[in-house]
Amino acid sequence: MSNTEQGINAPQGETTPHANTRCGFVAIIGAPNAGKSTLINQLVGAKVSIVTHKVQTTRTRVRAVTIVDDAQIIFVDTPGIFKPKRRLDEAMVEAAWGGAADADVIALLVDARRGLDEENRRILDGLKKFNRAAVLVLNKIDLIDKPKLLELTEAFTSEFDFDEVFMISALKGEGIEDFKQYLASRMPPGPWLYPPDQLSDLPLRLLAAEITREKLYLRLHDELPYASHVETEQWEERPDGSVRIEQVIYVQRDSQKKIVIGKGGQTIKAIGQAAREELQLLLNRKVHLFLFVKVREHWDRDPERLRAIGLLD
Ligand SMILES: Nc1nc2c(ncn2[C@@H]2O[C@H](COP(=O)(O)OP(=O)(O)OP(=O)(O)O)[C@@H](O)[C@H]2O)c(=O)[nH]1
Numbered sequence: 001m002s003n004t005e006q007g008i009n010a011p012q013g014e015t016t017p018h019a020n021t022r023c024g025f026v027a028i029i030g031a032p033n034a035g036k037s038t039l040i041n042q043l044v045g046a047k048v049s050i051v052t053h054k055v056q057t058t059r060t061r062v063r064a065v066t067i068v069d070d071a072q073i074i075f076v077d078t079p080g081i082f083k084p085k086r087r088l089d090e091a092m093v094e095a096a097w098g099g100a101a102d103a104d105v106i107a108l109l110v111d112a113r114r115g116l117d118e119e120n121r122r123i124l125d126g127l128k129k130f131n132r133a134a135v136l137v138l139n140k141i142d143l144i145d146k147p148k149l150l151e152l153t154e155a156f157t158s159e160f161d162f163d164e165v166f167m168i169s170a171l172k173g174e175g176i177e178d179f180k181q182y183l184a185s186r187m188p189p190g191p192w193l194y195p196p197d198q199l200s201d202l203p204l205r206l207l208a209a210e211i212t213r214e215k216l217y218l219r220l221h222d223e224l225p226y227a228s229h230v231e232t233e234q235w236e237e238r239p240d241g242s243v244r245i246e247q248v249i250y251v252q253r254d255s256q257k258k259i260v261i262g263k264g265g266q267t268i269k270a271i272g273q274a275a276r277e278e279l280q281l282l283l284n285r286k287v288h289l290f291l292f293v294k295v296r297e298h299w300d301r302d303p304e305r306l307r308a309i310g311l312l313d
């Protein structure tokens, strides 16, 4: 029986660590939608954090782990940093800076199309206050011209003394290897903190809820900005080797519930099907997924919900 409190594991077969191990934390910070989760998935070679075209997809800190030679690198995916307007926003932004606090390397990820805009200026101010070294990573270079990249590099480096500048496409995997090697070289000596086969610290129940939230976001386009939340309520291992999962989708209004369910239940059926398919691949067995929709006007202020997301202890 698998333990749902554990994170996902890599296939077995990694070598055991030897005497000269190194280990450390890398925090990836940046504005919403910069591509932080895409980058982390690329760096560890597996989907550990959900990705959508919408801003504010990641809500909590997710740790992802990879090994380069004798170095174990623990990446901390953080929510995007933006100007908080609501209670949930504040907790998200706090989680983002909190992720950077204990890191050995802080990497500021920037959507190169957006450049040094107001949001990135605010983050640079935050970095200055932090008084910590950082590297600059310009992302989405597949979308812009080289001369523009040089301009951007100048704009950022004149504001902050970055240790290094990397130019990457997290989506296409360009420039990732160099960046990873650099990070490995910056890890301090020390024992590995995770077993060599572990990829993430996100419990499976939470990851399963995140997968459904991703499908919900992808399916609903701009109708439901972030008024929704998914929780795994039941996880039952069946004797036939399959697993039965019940999840609740929380929304804030009856009208939103109608949108999530869709005409004749079509929308929720499609969301459930997409989530089930991905869960089956992840868990490598048959999944029976049941989705329920509940209206809770103030779910984003409910301590129990915030705790479930991992934003409250
Ligand atoms: N073209 C292109 N798109 C990218 C690249 N990296 C990420 N994206 C896209 O940018 C969008 C946002 O990616 P995410 O990884 O969810 O961004 P994030 O920074 O984690 O966003 P939040 O969690 O909301 O803060 C998605 O649609 C990605 O596919 C890239 O290198 N090139």
Ligand SMILES: [Mg+2]
Pocket: 036, 037, 038, 049, 050, 051, 057, 058, 078, 079, 080
């Ligand atoms: Mg993210």
